[in-house]
Amino acid sequence: MTKHSAMHETFAIGRKMRAPVSRVFAAWADPEAKRQWFACHDEWVSLEYSLDFRVGGQERNRVADSNGVPHAYEARYLDIVSQARIIYAYDMKLGETRISASLATITFEATPSGTTMLFTEQVVFLDGYGDGGSRRQGTEILVDRIQAYVERDVSTAH
Structure with missing residues (x-):
């Protein structure tokens, strides 16, 4: 018999970015833009990617x-307020085994120097999966990558 468990964790990562809110939000919303930064490990091989960025989209x-x-x-978008917030639920699988389910909220706030983005995740690790902090670490890598993406050539983006 398999032991079922649910271990909860919540974390938040905030970042000040030297890019306007419109550019930071678009990096999440545009499928081609997101493909450029949405990876934690460059050496891994992409098998499939799709983005339907709308409430109810996947x-x-x-x-x-x-x-x-x-x-x-696999994610489903629950709430989108243009240039203000994105809320989505997603799960992760290794092979055929679901290892986690999460609720993620990203907020965007305009500042004099650009944008403050706050990523908050409530995650449930399932059935003894030992994350050891790798989800937060992977998310920090993603936040670094989106920051580099939106700040790249920012002087020519205006």
């Missing part, structure tokens, strides 16, 4: 790690 990202193990992310 996002899917399947990759194979360096050992060939598939990692699958």
Whole structure:
């Protein structure tokens, strides 16, 4: 018999970005833009990616790690307020095993020097999956990557 468990964690990552809110929000909303920064491991192989950015829309990202193990992310957008907030629920699978389910909220606030973006995640790790902090670490990498993406060529984006 399999032991079922649910371990909860919440974390938030805030970042001040030297780019306007419109550019930071678009990096989440535009499928081609998001593909450019939405990866934690450049050496992993992309198997599938799709983004339907609207309330009720879905996002899917399947990759194979360096050992060939598939990692699958599937999200559903619950709330979108243009240039203000995005809320979505998603799950992660390793192979066919669901390892977590999450609620993520991203807020955007205009500042004199650009944008403050706050990413908050409430995650449930399932059935003994030992995350060891890798979800937060991976999300910090994603936040670094979106910041680099939106700040790249920012002087020519205005």
